[in-house]
Amino acid sequence: MSSALADDTGRAAVTGEPILQVTDITVEYATKQGNVRAVDHVSFDLGRGEFVGIVGESGCGKSTLLFAIAQLLAPPAGLAGGNVVFKGVSMVGLTDSQLASVRWKDMSVVMQSAMNALNPVTSIGAQFKDAMRAHGVRSKTEIADRSAHMLRMVGIDPTHLRSYPHQLSGGMRQRAMIAMALLFTPDLVIMDEPTSALDVVAQRSLMVQIKELQAQLGFSVIFVTHDMSLVRHFSDRLMVMYAGQVAELGVTSQVFGSPLHPYTRGLMDAFPSIKGERVPLTGIPGHPPDLARIPDGCLFAPRCPKVMTECETTRPPLYLVDGTQVRCLLYADGSTR
Amino acid sequence: MASTELSAGLGPTITPSAGQPHAQSGAPPSRAREAATKTGQAFLRLFRTLRSNRKASAGFILLAFVCVLAAVPGLIAHDPPRAEIYGRSLGPSASHLFGTTVYGQDIFAQFIWGARETLIIAVVSGVLSTALSVVMGVAAAYLGGVWDGGLNLVTDTLLVIPSFPLLLIIAAYLPNSGVVVLIAILVITGYSYGARQLRAQALSLRGRDYLEAARVRGERSVYIIAVEIIPTMTPLIVATFLGTAVYNVLFAAGLQFIGFGNPASVSWGTMLYWAQNNEALSIGQYLWALMPGLGIAILGASFALLNYAFDEIGNPALRPVRRHRVKRPR
Amino acid sequence: MRYALRRLAFFVGTLWACVTLNFVLPRLMPGNPALALLAKFHGRIGGQALKALEIAFGVHTHESYLHQYIDYLRNTAEGNLGTSLSQLPTPVSQIISNALPWTLGLVGVTTVLAFVLGTGIGIIGAWRRGSWLDNVLPPVFVITSAIPFFWIGMLLIVAFSLHAPHLPSNGTFDSTIIPAFNWPFIVNLLQHALLPSAAILITSIGLWILTMRNNMVTVLSEDYIKMARAKGLPGRRIMFDYAARNAILPNLSGLAMSLGFVLGGSVLVEYVFNYPGLGFWLVQAVEGEDYPLMQALFLLITLAVLVAVLLADILTALLDPRTRTAR
Numbered sequence: 001m002s003s004a005l006a007d008d009t010g011r012a013a014v015t016g017e018p019i020l021q022v023t024d025i026t027v028e029y030a031t032k033q034g035n036v037r038a039v040d041h042v043s044f045d046l047g048r049g050e051f052v053g054i055v056g057e058s059g060c061g062k063s064t065l066l067f068a069i070a071q072l073l074a075p076p077a078g079l080a081g082g083n084v085v086f087k088g089v090s091m092v093g094l095t096d097s098q099l100a101s102v103r104w105k106d107m108s109v110v111m112q113s114a115m116n117a118l119n120p121v122t123s124i125g126a127q128f129k130d131a132m133r134a135h136g137v138r139s140k141t142e143i144a145d146r147s148a149h150m151l152r153m154v155g156i157d158p159t160h161l162r163s164y165p166h167q168l169s170g171g172m173r174q175r176a177m178i179a180m181a182l183l184f185t186p187d188l189v190i191m192d193e194p195t196s197a198l199d200v201v202a203q204r205s206l207m208v209q210i211k212e213l214q215a216q217l218g219f220s221v222i223f224v225t226h227d228m229s230l231v232r233h234f235s236d237r238l239m240v241m242y243a244g245q246v247a248e249l250g251v252t253s254q255v256f257g258s259p260l261h262p263y264t265r266g267l268m269d270a271f272p273s274i275k276g277e278r279v280p281l282t283g284i285p286g287h288p289p290d291l292a293r294i295p296d297g298c299l300f301a302p303r304c305p306k307v308m309t310e311c312e313t314t315r316p317p318l319y320l321v322d323g324t325q326v327r328c329l330l331y332a333d334g335s336t337r
Numbered sequence: 338m339a340s341t342e343l344s345a346g347l348g349p350t351i352t353p354s355a356g357q358p359h360a361q362s363g364a365p366p367s368r369a370r371e372a373a374t375k376t377g378q379a380f381l382r383l384f385r386t387l388r389s390n391r392k393a394s395a396g397f398i399l400l401a402f403v404c405v406l407a408a409v410p411g412l413i414a415h416d417p418p419r420a421e422i423y424g425r426s427l428g429p430s431a432s433h434l435f436g437t438t439v440y441g442q443d444i445f446a447q448f449i450w451g452a453r454e455t456l457i458i459a460v461v462s463g464v465l466s467t468a469l470s471v472v473m474g475v476a477a478a479y480l481g482g483v484w485d486g487g488l489n490l491v492t493d494t495l496l497v498i499p500s501f502p503l504l505l506i507i508a509a510y511l512p513n514s515g516v517v518v519l520i521a522i523l524v525i526t527g528y529s530y531g532a533r534q535l536r537a538q539a540l541s542l543r544g545r546d547y548l549e550a551a552r553v554r555g556e557r558s559v560y561i562i563a564v565e566i567i568p569t570m571t572p573l574i575v576a577t578f579l580g581t582a583v584y585n586v587l588f589a590a591g592l593q594f595i596g597f598g599n600p601a602s603v604s605w606g607t608m609l610y611w612a613q614n615n616e617a618l619s620i621g622q623y624l625w626a627l628m629p630g631l632g633i634a635i636l637g638a639s640f641a642l643l644n645y646a647f648d649e650i651g652n653p654a655l656r657p658v659r660r661h662r663v664k665r666p667r
Numbered sequence: 668m669r670y671a672l673r674r675l676a677f678f679v680g681t682l683w684a685c686v687t688l689n690f691v692l693p694r695l696m697p698g699n700p701a702l703a704l705l706a707k708f709h710g711r712i713g714g715q716a717l718k719a720l721e722i723a724f725g726v727h728t729h730e731s732y733l734h735q736y737i738d739y740l741r742n743t744a745e746g747n748l749g750t751s752l753s754q755l756p757t758p759v760s761q762i763i764s765n766a767l768p769w770t771l772g773l774v775g776v777t778t779v780l781a782f783v784l785g786t787g788i789g790i791i792g793a794w795r796r797g798s799w800l801d802n803v804l805p806p807v808f809v810i811t812s813a814i815p816f817f818w819i820g821m822l823l824i825v826a827f828s829l830h831a832p833h834l835p836s837n838g839t840f841d842s843t844i845i846p847a848f849n850w851p852f853i854v855n856l857l858q859h860a861l862l863p864s865a866a867i868l869i870t871s872i873g874l875w876i877l878t879m880r881n882n883m884v885t886v887l888s889e890d891y892i893k894m895a896r897a898k899g900l901p902g903r904r905i906m907f908d909y910a911a912r913n914a915i916l917p918n919l920s921g922l923a924m925s926l927g928f929v930l931g932g933s934v935l936v937e938y939v940f941n942y943p944g945l946g947f948w949l950v951q952a953v954e955g956e957d958y959p960l961m962q963a964l965f966l967l968i969t970l971a972v973l974v975a976v977l978l979a980d981i982l983t984a985l986l987d988p989r990t991r992t993a994r
Binding site for chain 2: 677681684688689692693722800805806809810812813814815816817818821822825826829881889924926927928930931932934935936939949950952953954956958961962964965968969972973976
Binding site: 067071072074096097099100101102103104105108109111112113116117118119120121122123129130134135164167279 | 795889890891893894895896897898899900901902904908910912913916972986987989
């Protein structure tokens with residue numbers, strides 16, 4: 001397939017009606033030096049039951065993007081443009097009370113550190129309870145039953161409903177957070193690096209658990225991480241972000257198998273495969289741009305091994321190559337180099 | 338292993354942080370000079386940050402006002418403050434801006450001249466109290482063990498015992514003693530809060546790597562404390578001084594109000610003492626009582642504003658938020 | 668449990684330190700002030716009171732310091748606090764029991780009021796970050812908290828007592844009214860308490876507003892607040908159950924500590940308003956060299972602060988599950 005400018009809908013390989021349509025989301029931080037753009041015109045669709053991974057360096061805007069989607073931005077961050085349509089309803093611009101009915105019932109959030117994300121002075125059970133009561137579940141038995149059921153689903157003994165967050169181990173806390181996120185079996189769960197605070201073994205078991213729950217309950221997942229290897233095995237599609245922009249977006253196996261963007265390729269080359277042959281590790285020299293002072297042209301140009309003269313003056317748009325979107329001038333005329 | 342940071346290829350980022358030793362070129366300067374330079378640099382950094390803060394500027398202006406009064410009172414007030422040569426209990430007039438006392442002294446002159454002793458008491462007791470806090474706090478943190486426990490017990494006990502009643506008790510046994518004793522007891526009762534905070538910070542600094550490096554280099558403990566730890570703690574030390582200064586101003590005034598210190602001297606506190614003793618309010622001489630109180634309030638407020646500005650600088654989340662939001666293009 | 672025991676031990680230890688201070692100070696001071704005192708009162712007090720004084724100050728005894736100390740400790744523990752020298756022949760304990768209710772009423776009620784009001788305003792100020800309330804609060808209350816208590820008292824007297832509406836500024840109730848449990852008396856009481864409590868309230872409320880607001884601002888930037896929003900919880904619930912409950916914890920121990928500060932300040936407020944509470948008598952005792960009364964009051968005031976500290980500790984343990992399971 002020839003490369004064409006990816007249309008602004010960025011739909012790629014989504015079966016059926018998408019439950020989430022993110023269009024041109026732009027987030028800026030208001031600072032003394034003016035507005036800093038943390039997320040720049042990001043668009044993608046999400047289908048039912050789909051697992052999309054978002055990867056990128058620290059500071060590339062992936063967490064900010066998540067909060068923008070969940071309408072959880074707080075000053076000085078603000079939505080400067082774009083739209084988020086969830087199950088046919090536009091979410092941008094709604095107040096907290098207008099969003100309340102959708103929150104948690106249809107879309108829930110799992111954060112990075114459960115120790116920070118759970119109220120330290122109330123018990124786990126109490127936090128489950130107030131989520132349920134906020135959404136109209138009043139019966140004590142129903143609350144107790146559902147809480148116990150969800151905890152069992154993630155492999156925690158329901159007696160821990162009476163425990164406080166600091167009394168649980170790190171892995172248990174994360175799983176409790178996930179249980180809380182699934183209380184209403186929402187259609188979409190947004191996860192912001194939920195495994196980063198765990199050791200390797202706990203990480204893997206948590207991921208397996210998430211996939212099992214997904215298979216059982218059928219929710220979609222947006223999963224942000226800096227760990228490529230995690231998303232490789234667990235995600236359907238993969239988005240690579242750089243400096244607030246989408247660098248590459250496509251089916252995971254395709255992105256891993258033949259990375260198009262030089263940045264993606266650099267990331268792949270940076271870590272070894274256990275099974276493959278021994279190759280020397282290469283890194284990506286330099287560091288990401290200062291978002292308060294972005295250069296003209298392609299944001300990755302200063303570090304790109306395949307940089308061309310036009311890269312420094314032209315901002316590359318997103319091109320569509322074999323179903324994968326890529327933001328690189330290498331694909332401007334359809335030929336891959 | 339399985340998890341790989343995506344910042345592969347990044348070199349270690351070197352961020353200069355306050356207090357970290359910079360590479361020295363040439364022969365190492367003397368220890369004392371090193372300590373002085375580092376502390377000086379820390380002060381300069383502080384000063385620059387304070388300038389941009391509105392509360393700090395307000396505090397500075399008020400403090401400067403009092404300092405001017407204390408420095409050149411003769412230029413502003415032309416009458417001698419203690420001379421009992423004027424008409425008694427006169428109301429405010431052109432020749433006596435604030436009126437006169439029952440003894441025939443010019444109140445305006447007393448107000449202007451009174452700034453000096455009040456300011457001196459506040460600053461000297463503040464500095465001494467802070468010094469004591471530093472010694473007690475850092476020593477406890479650094480010596481550890483039994484010393485730490487012992488010093489802490491003394492400090493914690495003094496912390497809990499209410500200061501003003503304790504001051505009264507001690508002062509009661511020393512009537513007719515002068516300003517020096519006043520300062521001494523202020524320092525003893527007031528150092529404890531600062532000592533606690535400084536100890537906490539010193540403890541957290543103790544474990545840092547660059548201190549280990551200094552120890553391995555063979556530096557003596559005194560060097561480490563003076564050159565490495567204390568300059569880093571400069572912001573907290575200054576904050577401690579400002580905090581103690583507020584309390585010292587209030588407590589000193591309170592003690593003088595009841596008659597301690599030297600009632601014959603001219604300070605805002607002693608003015609209040611004489612005013613109260615002669616029922617200034619009942620006889621209509623409001624200014625005699627209110628003006629020195631206003632002076633004390635101004636001095637106290639200046640330290641308090643500076644102290645609060647410090648808090649804001651240390652914790653950026655507390656700074657005033659201007660509601661400029663990000664605008665969505667229509 | 669061990670933590671509670673340690674705190675109790677500290678509590679008792681501090682009390683003991685105060686008693687010891689009372690014992691040691693007069694003996695340390697240059698030119699034993701007790702001797703001068705006894706000379707002054709010689710012939711005016713007799714028998715038991717004199718004996719108690721001698722024990723307390725170690726004069727005319729041939730017993731060792733240790734023996735004196737033990738006697739002194741025993742006397743204090745038994746409540747035998749001696750006779751007031753400035754209010755002969757009234758025993759100290761009587762003066763204290765008369766004064767205590769006034770201070771409890773004035774200082775106690777006002778402090779609680781200041782805490783509740785101040786904390787509430789602080790919460791609202793932090794919640795409405797960036798509003799005019801939030802921007803005006805800090806500077807105003809920073810200034811008010813640095814103003815001497817007694818000066819505010821004087822200002823209030825000039826403003827409201829010497830001019831209309833001529834609120835009373837002296838004592839606890841008019842000398843013309845007979846104390847009785849009826850409405851006119853209670854109104855008179857409240858009228859007399861109005862200005863002094865206003866003085867204390869104005870100066871101490873600033874501390875609560877500021878610390879609560881600062882704590883709230885720090886707490887509001889935590890992840891669990893974001894999580895609470897994500898759960899769709901109503902705003903008020905987030906503010907109280909999630910934010911305020913966490914923000915108030917450091918304040919509680921501060922409350923107890925600042926009680927010492929407020930008690931100190933109220934000493935002068937009672938003095939200015941002639942309100943015969945503990946503080947007023949403390950000043951009288953100090954000025955009149957009435958050592959027994961002075962020492963007893965000092966002990967009592969410290970005891971009050973310690974009780975407050977203990978209560979605050981208990982309250983913190985109740986509200987913060989982390990302190991219960993730690994240690």
